[in-house]
Amino acid sequence: MTLAQEVAEDIEPAVMDAKLMYNAIYNLINNALGACGDGTSITTRARVIEEGEFPDGAFLEVAVADTGSGMPEEVRRKLFTDDAVSTKAMGTGLGTKIVKNAVDAHGGVVWVESVMGEGTTITFRVPVDGSPAAQEAMRLAAQKAEQDAKEE
Numbered sequence: 001m002t003l004a005q006e007v008a009e010d011i012e013p014a015v016m017d018a019k020l021m022y023n024a025i026y027n028l029i030n031n032a033l034g035a036c037g038d039g040t041s042i043t044t045r046a047r048v049i050e051e052g053e054f055p056d057g058a059f060l061e062v063a064v065a066d067t068g069s070g071m072p073e074e075v076r077r078k079l080f081t082d083d084a085v086s087t088k089a090m091g092t093g094l095g096t097k098i099v100k101n102a103v104d105a106h107g108g109v110v111w112v113e114s115v116m117g118e119g120t121t122i123t124f125r126v127p128v129d130g131s132p133a134a135q136e137a138m139r140l141a142a143q144k145a146e147q148d149a150k151e152e
């Protein structure tokens with residue numbers, strides 16, 4: 001199995017909640033690992049698009065693409081909804097909820113493309129600034145910096 005990372009050369013810094021984003025990407029890769037066997041690959045791509053369909057202004061796009069098992073139609077249809085299902089024996093169905101919540105908190109969108117036997121790609125787009133989660137993360141960081149300065 002090959003793990004690869006493709007980050008666009010012209011990528012720009014984006015303001016967001018690093019912990020929420022980490023959890024989202026962690027879960028996407030973790031799910032891809034579960035769907036991948038010998039000879040497969042998982043590629044994580046990131047780029048910033050200055051002007052696109054969503055949203056107004058620049059957004060960050062992250063895609064985790066695997067060449068694993070693919071996702072059954074009934075799972076794919078319900079993914080990222082309240083009726084989402086797990087196909088794993090001890091599955092929780094929580095991973096994709098964590099992804100959806102993180103993307104929602106940033107005012108973004110997430111979608112899935114999958115072909116049985118060929119693989120799955122999950123892509124999300126979030127604004128590079130101005131999202132509620134980013135604003136909150138910045139507010140907390142500023143508060144902490146102020147606190148640290150006082151304690152010195």
Ligand SMILES: Nc1ncnc2c1ncn2[C@@H]1O[C@H](COP(=O)(O)OP(=O)(O)O)[C@@H](O)[C@H]1O
Nearest residue numbers: 031032035070086087091092093094095096120
């Ligand atoms: N990359 C993927 N390839 C194939 N199926 C996937 C992939 N990611 C998610 N799934 C499907 O979506 C379901 C829900 O995923 P998730 O919410 O993380 O819960 P869990 O991993 O606990 O089952 C999984 O059980 C699996 O069927």
Ligand SMILES: [Mg+2]
Nearest residue numbers: 030031095096
């Ligand atoms: Mg999972």
